[in-house]
Amino acid sequence: MNPVDAHTLVPDISFDGGDLDCGNGLLLLIRKHIDPLPRGGLLEIRSTEISVDEDLPAWCRLTGNEFVSWTKVKKQRSFLVCKGMLAERAATPAAVVVAKETPSSVPRPRIPIEPPPIPELAVMGIGSWPRPRWMIEAMHAYVEGRLSEKAFQETADDAVRLAIAAQEKAGVDVVTDGEQRRDSYASFVASRLDNCQLIPLIDLLPLVDDPAEFEAELRALDIPAGEVRHPAVFGKLSRSRPLVAHEVDFARSVTDRPVKVALPGPYLLTRTMWMECISDRAYASREELAADIVRVLREELAELMDAGAALVQFDEPVLSEVVFAGAKNKRSFMCGALSESLGPAHELAFARDLLNAVLDGVPRRRTALHVCRGNWTPDESVALAGSYGPLVGMLAQVKVGAYLLEMCTPRAGEVDILTALPHDARIGVGVVNQKDAHVEGIDQVAGRIRHAIDLFGRERVLLHPDCGFATFADNPICCTGSAQDKLAAIAKAVQTFG
Template sequence: MSDANRDKDGPPALEPADRFDGGDMDCGSGLLLQIRRRIDPLGHGQLLELRSTEPSVSEDLPSWCRMTGNELVSAGRDPARAGWIFLISKGPFTPGSKAPPAREPAGVPGAPREAAPPERRGPRPAPPAIPPLAVMGIGSWPRPAWLLIALREWLEGRMEERAFHALADRAVAEVIVAQIGAGVDVFTDGEQRRDGYASFVGGRLANCQLIPIVDLLPYVEHPDEFARELAALDVPAQSVRHPAVFGRIARDPARPLARHELDYPRTMGDHPLKVALPGPYLLTRTMWLECVSDRVYREREELAADIVRVLREEVADLLDAGAALVQLDEPVLTEVVHGRRASGNRSFMCGALGEKRTPREELELATRLLGEVFAGFPRDRLALHVCRGNWTRDESAALAGDYRPLVGLFSSIPVGTLFLELCTPRAGEIDVLRELPDSLRIGVGVVDQKTDRIETPEEIIPRAEKAIALFGPDRVLLNPDCGFATFADSPISKFHDAQHKLQSLVVASRRLRRRHFGNRAW
């Protein structure tokens, strides 16, 4: 028997479920990402055979397996050439493991079995104008446990897409019903199909792949320090995923980024709908990885040009389909101006992992990219959201600093609404926004999504009145500081807390409308 797939004096060769020849690639130049692409679809305990002629792989692969929870079952010399053959188990090795069949919706533990999707309706008219003091969420809602199971299996290639979307439709229906019960003015689908608010694009774009953050350790300058930093910042590096680029990215019109976040909610009524997308600056920072994306793109700005094109195509599609608002999320802007490790003001946002130049250069790039994406679209249906990260409840791990350094950017981009984190003291004083152009509406964060306590209308109204005093009642909208579940596996809020916080916002909004607008109908 050959020694190809066993250690010396080890067990007989085992049959792998898949095979991959890594050639002379080392772990820091894309090999681990290629392994991830092939190991994700395997069932737990199944084997991937890796062949390699790069000597360093035998030293680096065991530590990667330990970090990712996989098992290096065997490592042996390749008798056919000067190299090695490794057998890697997905998770702990279980002899005889078989790939699980693609599950139907009812096969996921805890999934609803009886509910049928609502009957689809015809095309909708153009969305109505959003009234002053309108209430809405930022975007995400917590996912039910049965959907998280399905999401992981779908992302790893072990659930059919049709089956996953059937489950996701049911989760979206629960989110829409909760918002109807709360009485909000503008709805979102809760981003139920996303693994995270931004990284999900890695699973929708051509030549892009979603990988766990832990797989990035070989690509950073000081991996041990980076791992400690993730732990200190309360980042679940095993479950939070990150997009990696393997070729020139492109949007498939038949598989858009977020059009489904309009289509299904529209079957449940004529509610105005908002869709949030990751912004171009965030995506450029996120997707630019040394030794990976620079094999395809010569420089970051070349990647940015493709990102702008993709986002413009998506924004146009969403507006044509009747979105009341299309929101771009750019939380990493606060990391640019306030993220100083030396001062202890730390941040984790996926976009903070990428290359960064001076704050002035980064803000100039962000301003240009946002302007290019928004150019030519109706401003009253465009929005920008900025916060300070939404991955942990630990206030000591979150960024602090006001919006003063970003006022110039806010004033120069062609957008109609800003949704800003303003409830937490970390956001500084609202007064620094006094000089914003009169054409901008301000979605004011007046409840904190990171706490379990439900703010009362009596607490919310003074916060809103401070904004009204600065901007006037016609320019103010009301919202939480950020989404309720930015990352699928690490939600900030509970489902019913999200509904109750929005209910308090709605009560406060109605009182404020009577105070400032009398009996005017909206």
């Protein structure tokens, strides 16, 4: 498209990208400004970078947004982009934006709630549960600004009721809310923190070292990359509303059983949020960013303790990427950890210190750490593999009350190595494989439980699947019926031990 003398349409919002190119943060700034617009909204991007002339129209074609027009006066360029198609503008006037309620920055006072105890051989899910189709549709509408906060939360409440009822029917001892309000197990945090925003993964293609390889990793998700979102930091992080405490509040209102809640760990969040082209405008280093992540997680953890969460689980699957991806000489998409790793020894020590900083002073019995090797596809052949040998020393130094570990899949190695973990910690053992469509037999599951009891003693053993049933909302590993049957298989196997 050739430049015009002047735009014929008036933009709804404008910003100046200066001399940034699409591979140096401009796309992230575009996403920051275009996401709040309704379909049909117009964004003006001002730029002096010549490469944007070609890259921006290509991005528009890739993301389904319409490149409307552009002007050029000497070095100064002005690009007009429509969110979606221009034909939608008449149906959805740009002035009409669905506002999301702004929560108070003052935390609500709480009377601390003491949760019920978690029994020996307790059965639980890891976290996520398959979302109903209508829940996924509501999630997309909310992210795109077409559904209010109130309507979204009411829809999610219904989905949580169904998820908890299914777990209770399966016979679990500890329930989760199924992470029904989350787009994924980790990136949802960006929608709850101040100065952080979810952006489509496709926007990150210009930022990685090998775009072709990254695209291949995205295809392994079996989801269009434009539908998977990644957190981007645009300023100093702060927490003016709960990350997940509201999930615990509602879950406790619909069940009498202990409630577990999962949070992405501080190392995972640091690795996903640190992108030099954008986060370094707010933070001088990833260590400085990590300090703020630790702070907001500690704030959240304190509120979760008061809210009556029986177990707060920190997810750190990227630890597997640190020690196992190198063996394949390739990066793993598994958790969207796009920032560079400085080597296993350095990264493991960094992760240990971050976790201990978050956990410091918190009752250990109510905290847990989950590690797996990737859960974005049921194809076992593309996930990372390796025993806990390279990790067990670091895990043993984390001041956590329980370890909930992937152990059923052959990729995880032998469970015996976990005897090196602290003897005063509980050991959660994966005894069914959520990736396998076949529901394990009661005797098979009981055999795995018996081996765990022999190693750790029944008072220390917790039981669960290897990972969640729907880590990514749009890409569940299995259906609701299969998830319920697998948890029921564990519960029935436990009954054989009296």
